[in-house]
Amino acid sequence: MTISKSYPILLLIIFLGLFAWVYQSENNQLQLQQQQQLASFKTSLTQYQQWQGNGAELFKKLAEHYPFQFFQYVDDTDGSQNYTEGSLDNQDAPPFSSLFLIDLSHTQKLATGRLQVKLSTNQAIEIAISNTSSFGIILIASYLLLLAAFIILMSKQKVAIRYAADYISKIPDLSFSAVASSKLSGELKPIAVSLEECRTQLKTQIDKLNQENEKLHKAAYQDTVTGFATRQRFTQKLETISNPDMPQLGVMAMVKATELAQINQKKGRTAGDDYLVKVAACIRKACSKYPDAECFRVSSADFAVFIPDVMLKDAPKFLELLKSYLDEYVQVTESESVAHIGLVPYQQGTDAVNLLTIADTAVSIAQTLGPNSFHILEKLNSNEQFGDDRWKMTxxxxxxxxxxxxxxxxxxxxxxxxxxxxxxxxxxxxxxxxxxxxxxxxxxxxxxxxxxxxxxxxxxxxxxxxxxxxxxxxxxxxxxxxxxxxxxxxxxxxxxxxxxxxxxxxxxxxxxxxxxxxxxxxxxxxxxxxxxxxxxxxxxxxxxxxxxxxxxxxxxxxxxxxxxxxxxxxxxxxxxxxxxxxxxxxxxxxxxxxxxxxxxxxxxxxxxxxxxxxxxxxxxxxxxxxxxxxxxxx
Missing domain, CATH: 3.20.20.450 (EAL domain)
Structure with missing residues (x-):
């Protein structure tokens, strides 16, 4: 059971207990007072023990000191002396008198007759009822005030809890607004502190994850050795070129680092990676005059360069520039060759497979022409094995x-x-x-x-x-x-x-x-x-x-x-x-x-x-x- 339900019930039980205690105290006090009054009445009767007169006169004398609900004097010999006043049933009992049950009846033998009385308790009961009801009203008022205060506090608490719950529910959405401390004050201050710490730590962790994600994304789409885009990006580029609805025109150069296998075998993979870095640097320098050029590492030893908006007749400028950088690298390393280049044109709707076939053939032909050579090939002239045939002849x-x-x-x-x-x-x-x-x-x-x-x-x-x-x-x-x-x-x-x-x-x-x-x-x-x-x-x-x-x-x-x-x-x-x-x-x-x-x-x-x-x-x-x-x- 929640505190919003258990607290009013518990408070009601406490107030009912207090009321019962007050009622019992009042009842006990009333009983004591009336018993004392009855004892006083009995004591006063001792002076009338030898009474032989009229019953009415006796009533008149006793009524001056005690209120009677019922009075009856019966003479033993003379019925004219008899006198009865009131009734045994209390006709004038105040409301709720049944809550205080008091019996003040007394019967006593006098000299020539018998006296039976029942003292009236109406006034005392009215006082007791008044006292009890007053205290009950105070208790009810106190209960209602406490309940109202509790409801107000709980409503305020619910607002704060709802705010904390809403804040927590928004965390999966990566919403990291600052915690409103004013809404989580008092007893909820530790929650505000914890949420703020949680927000700070989660934001830090998310930032770290975003950084890691960027690194992973970079690793997935950027070659770690050369810094060029990876084969996945190259595939996406080919898909873009093959789209007939996207106007584009340019040339694609395939660069084959032909010495990689030999360097890896003779010098180790570290030297091979350094060789690829240097080849990539040559390509990057050659592309510096073409700001829209895109470079890719297609495989372990193959690179692709897309230069948009360049006509085939202008492509030799790029190839000559790249060859000059490769020749410079050859002189530094004292090796025979560095790479070979094949260049082909492309436009929108170009079939990717056919483009790669022509480019591969162009590279194969370039390899037969000598160190760091290049070859431009526009089409295969219906002979898809042209490059291989060239090698066979070579x-x-x-x-x-x-x-x-x-x-x-x-x-x-x-x-x-x-x-x-x-x-x-x-x-x-x-x-x-x-x-x-x-x-x-x-x-x-x-x-x-x-x-x-x-x-x-x-x-x-x-x-x-x-x-x-x-x-x-x-x-x-x-x-x-x-x-x-x-x-x-x-x-x-x-x-x-x-x-x-x-x-x-x-x-x-x-x-x-x-x-x-x-x-x-x-x-x-x-x-x-x-x-x-x-x-x-x-x-x-x-x-x-x-x-x-x-x-x-x-x-x-x-x-x-x-x-x-x-x-x-x-x-x-x-x-x-x-x-x-x-x-x-x-x-x-x-x-x-x-x-x-x-x-x-x-x-x-x-x-x-x-x-x-x-x-x-x-x-x-x-x-x-x-x-x-x-x-x-x-």
Whole structure:
């Protein structure tokens, strides 16, 4: 039961109790007074004990001192002396006299008669009723006053509570107006303080959540590395372009950071991210003259730039500017290339898929034109594979011309009795003598089924270089793809070539990616066996990325394993990498397999790996790729 209902009831009970107490006190007092009056009457009768006169005279004498409701004198012998006055039933009783029941009857024998009386209590009862009613009126008035005061206070309290409830109910709507303390004063002051604290804290938390939400929104739609918009925004932009009801015109440039995969593999992802940041900076500077340009990072190595209200004939200005910035970056980094650009026009209603197809073809063509080249393509001339066909022709051309040049990156032995080698890095160039992105050349060769021919070119070129330059006495590693290593015809061809150059074959180490070798352990073992038969050796690169890597130790038995660069990264601090490297070194040592750590970029990594007894170290901290001279010796 609520206090608004229980309080009036409790107050009523208290006042009824007070009234009952007053009534009982008044009744007790009245009873006492009347009993005293009856006792006085009895005492006064002692002087009339020998009364023998008329009853009327006796009544007259007693009535002077006592009021009678009933009086009767009956003489024993003379009936004329009898006298009766009043009645036993009180005909003149005041209202509510029944509340005070008093019996003042008395019968007494006198000398010659009998006296029976009943004293009147009307006056005393009227006084008692008057006193009780007066007090009752006071109680009722007090009750009503207290009840009215309670109702007023409760109404005020209800207003304050309703205000607090309304305030709390508005909190989910994120309404944070200040609390009106005047409406929550007195006993409700703590609620006002609590609500104000709650408001302040919630507002602070909401502000923090809004900031976090902005960060998440930024993370979702802004690339953390480059600061460009993400693929989701790029997709939305394509949807906008494909809308035929939204007039628009412009050009879209696709920029492919073609060296990312090689940088990640050789230098690590940190260097790769730095490379992307620099490419993005070049794009941003080129776009500075186009305030409405929008830049996106579409994938790990692909960027898109939309420049509205630019005609196709004016696009070369932007491309030349971007190429100049990329060329500047090349000079700073001393690398061969940075990125390639394909540019296509767009207008409202342009099909997004077709636009991307043309742009991808334009980038593919640009990659065949040399470092940091660009190509503008308006349409595909009904040949959607134009870009791929261009690559096929380019690869055929460089195989025919044997258009490649070798760079080398040494492997540093960790002990004097360890025999290691130098890795040959093939660089391909087009008919104009401009280098092509190696990763793209290999990928396109695999797409067109020309990887085996490309591997043959690498082997033949390496044999020719070593045969023509006998002063070069080092051992060299040659990269070939796993697909070629699993082909019987290629193995037979390679064995025949090495047999013809046995003095060189013993200096060659064939490097093959572990993931490709894992696909067919039987064919991998056969390749290793045939290569060993002519004196050459085999190295498994990017080793340790598969759960079945240790199966190589027992089934394939290579001469070297080159640990994936992820194991080297921060190995001085990463206990997990230390555990795996230590385990692989232990197993490899028992089987006579040399372990080479790659992507060594810091002195701390070098010292840690040396303590773990690896056999060789390779990475930019040890030596960067460099051109081969005719006097190179190990």
């Amino acid at each position: 690869i055929n051309d460089l195989i025919t011309r044997r258009a490649l040049k070798f760079y080398q990156q040494p492997i540093q032995p960790c002990r004097t009795n360890v025999e290691v080698y130098r890795e040959l890095l093939a660089r391909f160039y087009n008919s104009e003598g401009k280098f092509l992105p190696t990763t793209t050349v290999i990928a396109m060769a695999e797409r067109h089924g020309m990887s085996t021919e490309l591997d043959k070119l690498v082997v033949i070129s390496a044999l020719k270089m070593l045969n023509d330059n006998p002063a070069i006495s080092a051992n060299f590693g040659i990269n070939i793809c796993a697909f070629s290593a699993h082909q019987d015809l290629f193995i037979a061809w390679l064995k025949d070539m090495l047999s013809k150059h046995k003095h060189i074959a013993s200096r060659l180490v064939f490097e093959i990616n572990e993931s490709g070798m894992q696909s067919n352990l039987g064919a991998s073992h056969k390749f290793v066996r045939e290569v060993h038969s002519v004196g050459s050796r085999v190295s498994i690169e990017r080793f340790g990325m598969s759960f079945t890597s240790f199966k190589f130790f027992s089934e394939v038995r290579p001469d070297y394993i080159k640990l994936d660069g992820s194991y080297t990264s921060n190995i001085d601090e990463d206990s997990n990498n230390k555990f795996f490297v230590r385990m692989m070194v232990d197993v490899a040592r028992r089987l006579g397999i040399r372990v080479i750590a790659t992507s060594v970029e810091r002195q701390e990594e070098k010292l840690t790996l040396e303590k773990m007894l690896v056999d060789g170290l390779q990475g930019y901290y040890i030596a960067q790729p460099q051109a081969i001279t005719t006097t190179d010796q190990i």
